[in-house]
Amino acid sequence: MSAPSDAELLAAADAVAAAAYAPYSNFQVGCVVLAKDGRVIEGVNVENAAYPLGVCAERTAFSRAVAEGYRPGDFVAAAITASPCGGCRQWLHEMGVERVVFRNGGRVVTMTPGELLPESFEL
Numbered sequence: 001m002s003a004p005s006d007a008e009l010l011a012a013a014d015a016v017a018a019a020a021y022a023p024y025s026n027f028q029v030g031c032v033v034l035a036k037d038g039r040v041i042e043g044v045n046v047e048n049a050a051y052p053l054g055v056c057a058e059r060t061a062f063s064r065a066v067a068e069g070y071r072p073g074d075f076v077a078a079a080i081t082a083s084p085c086g087g088c089r090q091w092l093h094e095m096g097v098e099r100v101v102f103r104n105g106g107r108v109v110t111m112t113p114g115e116l117l118p119e120s121f122e123l
């Protein structure tokens with residue numbers, strides 16, 4: 001089967017956002033990551049009563065992927081229902097995803113991690 005299009009990935013992110021656990025912000029976010037082997041891995045934001053402990057949808061998607069054996073460089077695209085926060089831009093950079101597709105207001109934006117986070121931190 002051919003790889004899903006960016007529009008299909010974003011539609012999948014929209015669908016999975018309904019599974020988010022976001023009772024404090026009521027802002028549900030979905031993220032799907034397309035791996036080079038064709039797998040699509042989903043994530044949602046998971047909040048906590050101790051607010052700073054909540055995790056973003058991007059981080060749950062990549063954490064899930066890493067737990068299944070994927071590594072930086074194994075990813076083609078990430079599709080997100082919201083503009084990625086600053087911390088998640090660093091994650092997108094670390095994971096080496098080729099392109100990031102996301103909604104921002106009424107627009108759909110496609111950018112590379114380098115464009116999202118220029119002069120990024122590296123050890």
Ligand code: THU
Pocket residue numbers: 022025027029044045046047054055056057058082083084085088
């Ligand atoms: N959120 C994400 O899941 N990803 C982002 O990149 C932006 C913010 C979540 C975190 C929190 O649960 C909610 O959106 C409101 O900030």
